[in-house]
Amino acid sequence: MPILTLQALTVHGVGPVDLTVGPGEVAGLTGPSGAGKTLLLRAVADLVPHGGEALLDGVPATAMPAHRWRAQVGWLPAESPWWHDTVGEHFTPCPGVDFTVLGLPAAAGAWQVSRLSTGEKQRLALLRLLCRGPAALLLDEPTSGLDATATRRVEHHVREYLAARQAPVIWVSHDQEQLARVADTIYILEGGALAPLSRPRHESAREGTWRP
């Protein structure tokens, strides 16, 4: 049962941040633009030099090679870049991935990356991350640029993933309504400090209103 723990994490004026996210839990993270939410996720993914420690199941990131740590704590940037010509080439480590779960055609693998819309890129980037099976998720605005239906699909799919894997999730969003739907606890990052914004929300909110 993976538990993601941040111990006195500091990065460029943010922190020290202490946070524990239990198995299958979603910690919603909001805050004004420029507060350092993305920076905090990048620090957890060990992509920037930082103080303090991030641990998964009590094992610190520094106890393993950085690439192994990052494979476990899957970071989804707000805008995911693409580097091969076709979508399918990005999914080489996960053959047989089902694109339809996020409302994309089954043949999306043959698509040219240059022709993808912002929303398609967003959903495909999430699939690209999830198909590698990370034990925890760091999601940075995973539904920005998506319409309401696609947003609910993504929320539902992430919820299914964490239910199956018991993955702890840090979900960054400006949309507090969304965080109220998906998060167990909402935190606000402001002035470099992390504070809980709400009490753990009511369990019924987890079910949401969307049905696939």
Place this chain on the structure above:
Amino acid sequence: MAAVNIIDLTPLDLALAAVLVLALAATSTWLRLGLGRQLIVSGIRTAVQLLLVGLLLKVVFDADRLLWVALMAGVMLAVAGREVMRRQRRRFAGPWGYALGTVSMFISAFSVTVLALVAVVGTHPWWEPQYAIPLLGMMLGNTMNGVALALDRLTAAAWDRRDVIEARLALGETPVQATAGMRREAVRVGLTPIINAMAAAGIVSLPGMMTGQILAGAPPWTAVKYQVLIMFMIAGGTGFATLAAVALGTRRLFDARERLRLERLSHG
């Protein structure tokens, strides 16, 4: 190599050739191309630098001592290293900017030149200045180009495509995997000039060294053999120097925790 029937050039002959450059400079001024001054300055630099090198080579050849040859090789390497650094838009900050190219060239150009002198040409002593210095000069001139082009491409690609590198790292790739495409591209760019030169040698152009030897009275067959030797040396030297520079440069782009550290590049 017996120099037979060499027609020595007088200062007047060189002055006549200089008229060509002057005429070109005048034409460019007339056409307002803004190149007149540059042409004249470059022309003067060519004459002065080569005359000085001629004098220096005479001293080194006459002295016939390893120390002098080593000193001259060191100066050539130092200048080549500076040139590699100067040609990069986003060079590594601090001493690394200079050291990366210089170390790569030192490892490759020097070892290939020594190998050629000892195993192929078989000079006695192996550092015979008349052979060692021109061979090393040609090696350094070409490896310098390859290393400068490759490092420039590598650092520019890392800068421009940092989001791609970080996204790939975030998916659990190692720095070597995350930069595979750009490293290949950097090596390809560094090696393209010598590959083109080898493919075109003798058909499109008669290489400069061979032409020089023939003009100096060497039999064409001897000149050709030396040219093939130097082409192969340059290819090997440039190739390994470029590979070394790209490998060292990639290492320097990341820290011990496999993070992309672009602040290690100057913001040129």
